[in-house]
Amino acid sequence: MKIALEDYNTVMEGLAELHTEGYAYIAYDPAFPVMDVRELNAFDNSYDAVEYCHEMRTDVDFFEYESIWSLYRAMEKGLEDSHLLDMQDGMVDLSILLNDYYRIESETIRHKNNMDMNQKNLEYLTDQVKYTGFGEGFADVLKEKIATGDKEFKIDHSAKFGNDTVDATLNFSKSKQSDMYFFNSYNASLLKEGSAEKLEQTFYINRGSNITFKEAYNLMEGRAVHKELQNKAEEKYNSWVQLDFKHSDENGNFRLKKFSENYGYDMEAALSKHPIKELQRDDFKDSLMDSLKKGNVQLVTFQVDGKETKHYVEANPQFKTVNVYDSDMQRLGSRESRAQNQSQGESQDNKKANKTEVKDVEVVGDGATSEKAKKTRGQKV
Structure with missing residues (x-):
């Protein structure tokens, strides 16, 4: 579609009016310049526009159709950037302008999509x-x-x-x-x-x-x-x-060692074998177990014979127990833990305290543990 430069505003006004009236497409003969689009046939859907162009076609005449709103938006771009206007002998080719508009819009959309994708990727x-x-x-x-x-x-x-x-x-x-x-x-x-x-x-x-x-x-x-x-x-x-x-x-x-549910480790049961004060309240117990599941060493309170002692505990799924350490992170052996439990039980039953003598308590300090860890963990097999 070609128009004279002096008819540019008139054509734009006509396209705007047709769009307002509910029309979506216009059909035209590209061999003749257009001075007023309101003199052209307008359609509210592409099917009717295509059918019209087909019926009007002869050996001499060839009709085309375009989107009214796209043409209007392309002409707006032409006003913003005159370099987009392809002019020859005072005539503007709107078909070329429309193709440039589609290209610019496509690049703009692609750029916006990339920006959106990058932003989402960043977030x-x-x-x-x-x-x-x-x-x-x-x-x-x-x-x-x-x-x-x-x-x-x-x-x-x-x-x-x-x-x-x-x-x-x-x-x-x-x-x-x-x-x-x-x-x-x-x-x-x-x-x-x-x-x-x-x-x-x-x-x-x-x-x-x-x-x-x-x-x-x-x-x-x-x-x-x-x-x-x-x-x-x-x-x-x-x-x-x-x-x-x-x-x-x-x-x-x-490598990772895995101990699934089928392995049978019950951390709550392992904790309950020790006189831990925090197990007496559900909220404290849940907090303790959540922390141990993250692999943390957790400070707890042992209650024995009415006395409270601070100890550290950590999960030990491989041996289906929990490791217990004193306040200096010296590990308490299983014999000592059993003695504490027995002492607690005797106190609850009003029996004489300290009835059982505990010998040869196993205490593994940080020095021994760390030195072994250094030798073992520092070497990859």
Whole structure:
């Protein structure tokens, strides 16, 4: 469709009126310039417009149709940018203008979709990093990394757990099919206070069952963590996991020992064998068990003969029990724990206290434990 430049505004006004009246398409003979679109045949649907063009076609005449609103929007773009107007001998070709308009709109939509996708990707990665235990404050650095368009990028992070330092390198990669980025894994490196040797382990990001940063520290300390896992058939199941420091895979990663529900570990029953005050209230008990399932060492109160003593406990699913430590983190042997329980029972039954003499109490201190851990955990088989 060609129009004279002086008829530009008239044609625009006519298109606006037709659109207001409910028309959607106009049909025209491209061989003749258009001065007023209101003189053309207008239709409220494309089917009628196509049928009209087909019926009017002859060996000499050839009719075409266009969207009224698209033409109007294209002419608006032409007013905004005169470079879009293809002019010859004072005539403007609206068909060329319309094609340029479609191209610009397509690029704009594509750019907007990419911006939306990048924003959603950024929000997803930020949440994923946050809920994997690395905290907030990663949005800006993630945005900068994504903007580079690199196939891979890394982010370093460090944290203190007590007196121990854990460094982490978060690994991200770009999809081969799109511009989306994924949080694939993180490499954790544990340096214990007073030690020059680091323990390293890579933890992979899985849907809904990520090992959090704190859980990674607990695992590297040798403790067990309770997680919801997924098998190859994408079936979910609950299991305790623990690093096996005696065996590593082909990548040098320590293998995971798993103790599923079928293994028969009942942590609540194991806790109930000890005189723990916090078990007497459901809210305290639930909080205690949740903490132990994350692999934490939890401070509790032992009540024996009316006296309260602070101890630490941790889950031990492999031996279906809980480990007990004193306030200095010296492990109490099973004989001593049984003596405490027996003493509590005798007190409740009004029997004479301290009736049973306990000998050869096993106490494994931090020094022995740590030295063994250094020798075992520092070497990957």
